[in-house]
Amino acid sequence: MKIVKVSETEIKQTPHQIDARELYNHDNAQVVHITLKPGESLKPHKTPVDVFFYVLEGSPDIFIGDKKQTVPQDHLVESPKQITHYFANNTDHLVRVLVVKAPKPVEQTKLL
Numbered sequence: 001m002k003i004v005k006v007s008e009t010e011i012k013q014t015p016h017q018i019d020a021r022e023l024y025n026h027d028n029a030q031v032v033h034i035t036l037k038p039g040e041s042l043k044p045h046k047t048p049v050d051v052f053f054y055v056l057e058g059s060p061d062i063f064i065g066d067k068k069q070t071v072p073q074d075h076l077v078e079s080p081k082q083i084t085h086y087f088a089n090n091t092d093h094l095v096r097v098l099v100v101k102a103p104k105p106v107e108q109t110k111l112l
Contacts, residue, residue: 006033015111016042030104036060036095041088046081048107051099053077053087058095060087084112 009021012032018040024031034042036058044063053062054076062071064085071077079085089095 009033018042025104027104029100029102032099032101034097034099036087036089036097038089038092038094042086044084044086044112046084046110046112047079047101047105048109049081049101049103049105051079051081051085051101053079054098054100056096056098058089058091058093060095060097061090062087 004023006021006023009023012020012022014020019035019037021033022030023033033056036042053071055071055073057073059070059072062069062077062085064077064079065083069077087095087097
């Protein structure tokens with residue numbers, strides 16, 4: 001059994017320049033824990049695989065295609081592959097989101 005503690009996982013270097021920690025990385029899926037401080041956001045981008053976001057804490061604004069929704073804690077949002085998406089913390093509180101890509105992408109994510 002492998003147990004991963006988020007706080008002990010290294011912060012990944014990404015173009016988004018936010019706290020992103022890879023918790024799981026195998027051929028069948030990739031899981032990243034993202035923490036956004038107030039005012040932080042991801043850059044709009046597209047992924048070559050389907051992705052979903054599970055809101056662990058806070059209420060981020062999630063943008064998928066031309067739609068925007070403020071999503072509360074304990075909700076899951078699906079984003080199909082090759083659709084522009086990102087999320088932002090427009091609150092005064094921390095936001096934590098679990099990002100799951102399935103299968104693990106073999107192509108790079110494209111920033112827009």
